[in-house]
Each structure stands twice: as C-alpha cells, then as structure tokens.
Amino acid sequence: MTLDQEMLQLLVCPECKGPLTLCPAQDGLRCDACQGVYPVREEIPVMLVEERVPDEQWQGSVAD
Numbered sequence: 001m002t003l004d005q006e007m008l009q010l011l012v013c014p015e016c017k018g019p020l021t022l023c024p025a026q027d028g029l030r031c032d033a034c035q036g037v038y039p040v041r042e043e044i045p046v047m048l049v050e051e052r053v054p055d056e057q058w059q060g061s062v063a064d
C-alpha cells in the first residue's frame with residue numbers, strides 16, 4: 001500500500017500552509033518553504049510543526 005496521491009494533494013504544511021512534496025521513499029513529506037520534512041510513520045503523515053525534521057538532519061531518502 002502506498003500513500004493516496006489525492007490525499008497528499010490535500011495536505012499542506014501546518015506552519016506555512018504551503019504545498020508538500022513526498023520523498024522518493026515515501027517516508028516523509030517535505031516543505032520547501034520551511035526546508036524541513038514531516039515524517040511519515042506507518043503510512044500516516046505526522047503533520048506537526050514540532051515533529052518536522054530540518055533538511056540537514058533528515059535521515060530518510062535522499063534525492064538520487
């Protein structure tokens with residue numbers, strides 16, 4: 001099972017309300033504006049500002 005693309009399009013960053021990009025491994029949702037990633041745990045996006053991981057600390061998938 002993968003995350004529902006239609007659902008993803010409804011998700012926005014809880015801080016800036018900007019669009020999110022799903023990481024290639026589907027383990028996180030990245031906000032460009034906030035330069036951070038919201039983790040996806042057991043296919044449930046954690047849409048909490050407190051849980052956001054800064055880009056440089058993100059240990060999930062890396063582009064490429």
Ligand SMILES: [Zn+2]
Pocket residue numbers: 013014015016017018031032033034035
């Ligand atoms: Zn944001």
